[in-house]
Amino acid sequence: MVPRLKTEAIHEWFGRLPGSIGIGNVRYTTSGKCDDVSIIQGTQPVVASIDGIKLALSFNGNIVNTLPLKKEITENFSDFLYSCDSDIVCHKMLLALKQGQDLTSAARTVMESLDGAFSVTGITGNGDFFAFKDPHGIKPLCAGHDPDTKTFAFSSETVSLDMNGFVRDFELKPGELVTVSQEGFKxxxxxxxxxxxxxxxxYAYFARPDSRFDGKYVYEMREDFGRNIVKEFPELVKDSDIIMSVPETGDDSAMGVHEESGLRWERASRRHRYVTERAFILLNMERYSTIDKKINILGPKVAGKRVIVTEDSVVRGDTTKVIIEKMRRAGAKKVYLxxxxxxxxxxxxxxxxxxxxxxxxxxxxxxxxxAKIIGADAVCYQSLEGLIHATGQTEDQLCLACVTGKYPTPCAQKMADAMKKRFLEGYEEKGRIYESEEVQP
Ligand code: SF4
Structure with missing residues (x-):
């Protein structure tokens, strides 16, 4: 009964909102402080005004050159309170509007001033509803409409358009601004x-499998990823009895491995339905306990078996380590990740x-x-070429910076290079690189 009451309360709350346009973004913190107060203060949309000009803005992404921009904004807005980079995006655009720029010029100013990823939706005090993407188009943003109600929408992923009965019209291009009127998109x-x-x-981790990019479902790409790894590591496939996935982002690639290899995909790992946090987003201790609660291993399915485990990525390695420990305790003979x-x-x-x-x-x-650190017998990564080919893109259409070290934006490249040099010399980093004073370009 509780969920029903909650739903009713939400509907009632929505019913009280005036106007016909709304924006928002569910974001996990990649900028500013991570404590509860800061997270609430950073809730989007950010709303700001100056000299009677108003702007509400929400964005998906992360800004790299926040520190120099923060200085500029503080000089221009006496009451500026910084909680995270969303405030910078909103105030930078507001400043351009205050200087007399129209919406297109203000969007250009933002695109030219910010280094980073930003897929933005916004509303001006005059009721202009708009969206734009950074010049590299790092984060997704698509547009759609409901033909019956003539309602227009933007969304990071096509899945939310599908679920609300909207038709997907197009993915915004890098550096594109789209405005909305009763006639539609411009x-x-x-x-x-x-x-x-x-x-x-x-493609590998973040997007939902039932979203589409360039007409191809994410789950289809993930199946192709699985097929690729089978072709790239045939000897280990021959030495395996079954496949198991790390649910749920490893599920679709497990299907690909199954189809390509003919090995049985055992649903030997079960995910706790009510533990919904994404593990690598959490802080260290929380992460460990969440993984422990989240994934259960069905012992009889892995005992005495040589198991291929499909996983979307290895970031810190602790998620997989916990799972492999559980598999070993259940008697798995070999684990190939x-x-x-x-x-x-x-x-x-x-x-x-x-x-x-x-x-x-x-x-x-x-x-x-x-492999030694996480307790696996082998760790087999899909090749870069295989990944690129399965996405249907070319290398210079993709950001692969965390894999290649080649960052598409200049500030990020400079900071990454400066910190890498220090890191290799044994320097211990303190927090996020782009928030570190020491490596500002
Ligand atoms: S660095 Fe990696 S995770 Fe970040 S945007 Fe590029 S590909 Fe995505």
Whole structure:
């Protein structure tokens, strides 16, 4: 009964909201402090005003050059309170509007001033509803409409359009601004950038399997990832009895491994239905206990077996370590870890919270060493070429920075290089690289 009451309360609350446009974003913190108060203060949309000009803005991504911009914004807004980079995006655009720029010019100013990933939706005080993407198009953002009610929407993923009965119209292009009126969408290419850089990690981990990019479902790509690894490691496939996935992001690649190898996919790992946190987003202790509660191993299915385990990625390695420990306790004879995302060797500056070298097991260790650390008999990463091919993109349309060390934006590249040098010399990082004073370009 409790969920029903909650649903009614939400509907009642929505019914009280005036107006016909709404924006918001569910974000996990990759900028600013992580305590409860800061997270609530950073809730989107950010709403700000100056000299009668109002702006509400929400965004998906992460800004790299926050520190110099914070200084500029503070000089222009006496009451500016910084909680995280969302405040910077909103105030930078508001400042441009205050200086008399129209919406297109203000979007251009934001695109030219910010280094990072930003897929933005916003509403001005005049009721202009708009969305735009950074010039590299790092984070997804698509547009759709409901033909019956003539309602227009933007969403990071197509799945939310599907679930609300909307037709997907298009994915915004990098550097594109889209405005909405009763006639529909108006698309303006504000900046043309020849180096696109869509986050490749979306395909392997972040996006929902039932979302589509360029007409292809994410689950289809993940199945292809599984097929690729089978072709890349035939000897280990021959030496295996069954497949098991790390649910749920490893499920679709397990299907691909099953179809390509003919091995049985055993549902030997079960996910606790009510533990919903994404493990690598959590803080250390929380993470360990969440993984422990979240994944259960069905002992009889793995006892005495040589098992291929499909996993989307290895970031810190602790998720997989806990699972493999449980498998060993249940009697698994061999554990071969098939990882669909290539080895992560560098931090992300664009909205995935793996923001220092020290937290990445792949930054310090090769696959053999990683296998020892997590207790596997082998760790087999899908090749970069296999991943790129399965996405249907080319290498210069994707961001692969955390795998290759080549960052699509200049500030991120400079900071990553500066911190990597220190890291290799034994320096201990303190928090996120892009928030560190020491490596600001
Ligand atoms: S660095 Fe990695 S996780 Fe971050 S945007 Fe690029 S591909 Fe995605």
């Amino acid at each position: 698309r303006i290419q504000v900046i043309k950038n020849y180096r696109e850089a869509f986050c490749a990690f979306e 098939f990882v669909t995302f290539p080895r992560i060797i560098g931090p992300c500056f664009y909205g995935i919270d793996m923001s220092s070298y020290g937290q990445l097991v792949g930054a310090k260790h090769n696959p053999e060493e990683i």
